Amino acid sequence: MTYRLPPLNGLRAFEAAARHMSFKHAADELCVTAGAVSQHVKALETALGAKLFRRSARAIALTTEGRQYLPSIRTAFEVIAKATEATAPGLRGRKLRLGIARGLDEAACPVLRRLVSRKESTEIVGSRVKDDPALLADGGLDALLRTSDESCAGLHIDRIVMGGGDTGWMPAILVTRPGIAGCRQHRNLVKLLRA
């Protein structure tokens, strides 16, 4: 038994675009540019030999084929997401422990202050730690926010540009323990930091 599977990343772009009814918003969710989403969807359409969206200047609409295709794709993703939740340890319900390296200017960034004082989120606990990715390995920490991406082999990395502070934009690196990256709390954390 083999399957005829279209480009899977194109499916992800398609599903997100259909959910938002916008390439731009889908792109935000997927942390890429609208152009990338556009290209993925186009590649998918080419592979299928069918148009999935009707494009007008300021909006997109599903075609008949797109409307017909979408529910199954969504179902498939739900099945995968559910199985992943069940199989991968993730956080098993506990809060995400975020370390904020001493090199970062917490004071300049409201969201960091709120995370440390637990006012930002009920599922993320921030605290100041020394700048050492080894803290992720021995279980004390789930994610570490720092300024450099050195000695992070095997760890998941997100490049963050934090806004909202008085000093304008502050770039940072969020290093995450394998198995945590991608789960709900991690996605929320990234969204909070980028806000």
Next chain:
Amino acid sequence: MTYRLPPLNGLRAFEAAARHMSFKHAADELCVTAGAVSQHVKALETALGAKLFRRSARAIALTTEGRQYLPSIRTAFEVIAKATEATAPGLRGRKLRLGIARGLDEAACPVLRRLVSRKESTEIVGSRVKDDPALLADGGLDALLRTSDESCAGLHIDRIVMGGGDTGWMPAILVTRPGIAGCRQHRNLVKLLRA
């Protein structure tokens, strides 16, 4: 609603490897090397934070997590494959019309002779044509086997090395109409040619 989705191409490698119980056979199915499958599976395991296979020197075995994860992934792929079959035109049951460009030495290659004489497959019809990808655009042909990959913009390309002939190996390019690439008949054709 957003999903926690692991690397989707890793899932595909995982499913194929579990089905064959072999990285090598999975690699053949996916038209890559075993190393590539190994890397995909490893990346997936890292993302999940769980081992899916137990590796021994001559075989792989599913771990408990892998055994638990597999059925859902398989279900998801079946859903996608079914929806794709239903939505994408594909061949709609007719035979795949393969053109063999005059530049190719049909005589030297048994499989080509058998395809032209309809003895190789009941769902593929081979015939000799002039070497022009435009034949794919105006509907007369589904795929074209030729020696060069020129002027194939927007078309799907497979690099084939045909064996079995008296003259040893013969490299060729299979150019396929969008919407046909990936469907069963196309996969079978590629497999036949590479055999």
Next chain:
DNA sequence: GAAGAGGCTTAGAATAACTGATGCATGAGC
């Protein structure tokens, strides 16, 4: 104990993906 099969690892090469700029079309605001 040599040969062979299967999986792992790695560097480097090939490929795919992403970005950022630009252009176009549409609708909103004045």
Next chain:
DNA sequence: GCTCATGCATCAGTTATTCTAAGCCTCTTC
């Protein structure tokens, strides 16, 4: 009815991922 803002498409260039090829190790078979 201009002008502006928004959103999608496309392109070239860059970046990042993915793949291959080759070597290594272990176990099995003869």
